[in-house]
Amino acid sequence: MRSVPTWALLSSGCAPVVLILGWLVAASxxxxxxxxxxxxxxxxxxxxxxxxxAMTAAFIAxxxxxxxxxxxxxxxxxxGRLMLAAGGISALAVALVPxxxxxxxxxxGSVAAVGFVVLAAxxxxxxxxGAAAPWALRPLPSLGATAVMALGAAWFLIELHxxxxxxxxxxxxxxxxxVWPFVVVLSCFHRSARDGSPA
Numbered sequence: 001m002r003s004v005p006t007w008a009l010l011s012s013g014c015a016p017v018v019l020i021l022g023w024l025v026a027a028s029x030x031x032x033x034x035x036x037x038x039x040x041x042x043x044x045x046x047x048x049x050x051x052x053x054a055m056t057a058a059f060i061a062x063x064x065x066x067x068x069x070x071x072x073x074x075x076x077x078x079x080g081r082l083m084l085a086a087g088g089i090s091a092l093a094v095a096l097v098p099x100x101x102x103x104x105x106x107x108x109g110s111v112a113a114v115g116f117v118v119l120a121a122x123x124x125x126x127x128x129x130g131a132a133a134p135w136a137l138r139p140l141p142s143l144g145a146t147a148v149m150a151l152g153a154a155w156f157l158i159e160l161h162x163x164x165x166x167x168x169x170x171x172x173x174x175x176x177x178x179v180w181p182f183v184v185v186l187s188c189f190h191r192s193a194r195d196g197s198p199a
Contacts, residue, residue: 004188008072012182015065019178022058023171026051037168040160042099042108056095062178063091066119069181073126075188076137080126083118084181090115116156119177120149126184136180136187145180152176 026044027034029051034043045055066088070081093111100108127133127142135141152173159166 004074004185005072008069008185009182009189011065011068011072012185015062015069015181016175016178018058018061018065019174022055022061026055026058029054035167036171037165038163039167040099040170041167041174042094042112045095045098046100047098052098056098059091059095063088063095066091066181069185073181073185073188075128075134075191076126076184077128080122080124080142083122083125087115087119087122087177090118116149116153116173116177120146120153122146123149123180123184132191134184134187134191136184145176149173149177149180 023036023041023044026049027036030044030049041055043049045052045059067085070085070088073081073084076084090111094108094115097105097108097111099105123142123145124139126137127139128137129139136145152169156166156169156173158164159169
């Protein structure tokens, strides 16, 4: 099985870091009027907000991280790599089509929904069978990751519809979606180390 370049460890590891730092910095700049449990991350990137630049930069960095990881994740099935790359493009699109400062936006909502779908789908589409497959690319863990992400997205939609803890739900699912590529890359490195092949 083909190995993963070392820089993919950096790109995948940076993804959750830039996302979480982005919303923490943007929320602190936004001030106490922002409720992280109830309000979405997209609110932080809305034009005119004092922390919008930080959240927008985080979305862009996240998108670049996913694109680089998809490029370097050679042991994964092509369909999964394409879905991860689509998730990166969706993150860039979220930055380019921000939510309005008040009210909803069909265009922003559509871009965000596509991002949730492709990032939930990529693990199961990246799966490989056989003893040579790294642990996180095997069918069962891949299906489990997709199921957890899909359930998290459903929880977010329910909270959003009922005006509940949408912010908390969104943070949970986006954290999982940003961490999983790192888990997959680590499992590829572990497999390479066991096989004695260079990463």
